[in-house]
Amino acid sequence: xxxxxxxxxxxxxxxxxxxxxxxxxxxxxxxxxxxxxxxxxxxxxxxxxxxxxxxxxxxxxxxxxxxxxxxxxxxxxxxxxxxxxxxxxxxxxxxxxxxxxxxxxxxxxxxxxxxxxxxxxxxxxxxxxxxxxxxxxxxxxxxxxxxxxxxxxxxxxxxxxxxxxxxxxxxxxxxxxxxxxxxxxxxxxxxxxxxxxxxxxxxxxxxxxxxxxxxxxxxxxxxxxxxxxxxxxxxxxxxxxxxxxxxxxxxxxx
Numbered sequence: 001x002x003x004x005x006x007x008x009x010x011x012x013x014x015x016x017x018x019x020x021x022x023x024x025x026x027x028x029x030x031x032x033x034x035x036x037x038x039x040x041x042x043x044x045x046x047x048x049x050x051x052x053x054x055x056x057x058x059x060x061x062x063x064x065x066x067x068x069x070x071x072x073x074x075x076x077x078x079x080x081x082x083x084x085x086x087x088x089x090x091x092x093x094x095x096x097x098x099x100x101x102x103x104x105x106x107x108x109x110x111x112x113x114x115x116x117x118x119x120x121x122x123x124x125x126x127x128x129x130x131x132x133x134x135x136x137x138x139x140x141x142x143x144x145x146x147x148x149x150x151x152x153x154x155x156x157x158x159x160x161x162x163x164x165x166x167x168x169x170x171x172x173x174x175x176x177x178x179x180x181x182x183x184x185x186x187x188x189x190x191x192x193x194x195x196x197x198x199x200x201x202x203x204x205x206x207x208x209x210x211x212x213x214x215x216x217x218x219x220x221x222x223x224x225x226x227x228x229x230x231x232x233x234x235x236x237x238x239x240x241x242x243x244x245x246x247x248x249x250x251x252x253x254x
Contacts, residue, residue: 052108053224056173058082058101066107079220080181095185100140101176104222106168113230113250114168115238116177117221118160125213137184138216146175151240151252167227167248181218187211 052066052073060082065074080100092098104114120135135158142162144150151161164174190210197203225237230244241253 050109051112051224051226052106053112053114053222054105054107055220055222056103056105058099061105064107079218092183094183094188097180097182100178100181102178102220103176104164104168104174106170106172106224109170111167111169111227112224113227113234114164114174115223116162119158119217119219121158121217123215123217130214133211133214137187138218139182139184140178140218141180142178148175148177149252163250165249165251183216
């Protein structure tokens with residue numbers, strides 16, 4: 001019998017006004033939670049009403065999708081809403097690191113494996129994607145400890161693929177995969193200065209930053225896969241080969 005996979009995406013959009021001492025920036029992006037499960041045709045006894053996954057930010061649930069009582073219970077929120085900025089306007093100052101702890105909660109009733117995919121890019125003031133700016137200027141620091149590993153083969157400059165190697169029990173939160181978010185101060189280095197002089201001889205120096213008004217996008221996509229027949233389930237859902245240890249922890253095959 002052919003394996004059946006169903007995927008669901010949550011696309012809550014966030015908008016955070018951000019300005020710095022040197023130039024104005026804004027953060028525009030979305031938080032996504034993708035839930036994958038196998039139909040009962042694939043595994044006898046699997047109850048799809050038992051699965052669920054949530055994206056957590058600094059201890060707060062941002063988005064979630066759970067199957068309860070025959071229907072999907074879902075919610076969409078704003079990523080970076082819980083980012084600790086400066087003052088009432090949540091200002092982001094280039095070069096300053098802000099606490100940003102992203103994690104995954106197994107909000108279902110069965111144990112699962114989870115994966116997170118992060119996307120980063122830039123948009124110019126007209127909303128066009130600008131590939132001349134490096135996504136690495138959007139520095140989401142990821143220590144990669146406490147069970148998180150990087151899939152180097154699947155990752156690029158704009159996309160980071162992470163797996164939590166341990167089984168995530170029902171209603172448990174994974175360790176944070178990130179700890180800080182910082183916009184590299186190099187973005188403020190490209191600037192031009194102009195000097196104007198009025199009729200009284202007073203000079204005014206104006207600095208114009210090349211990337212003033214730019215937006216950065218940060219997207220987090222979360223997937224959950226059941227633990228039964230882990231190797232086959234992960235291969236079919238995520239397209240990767242893993243080794244499964246006696247304690248249930250997984251590692252990527254080289």
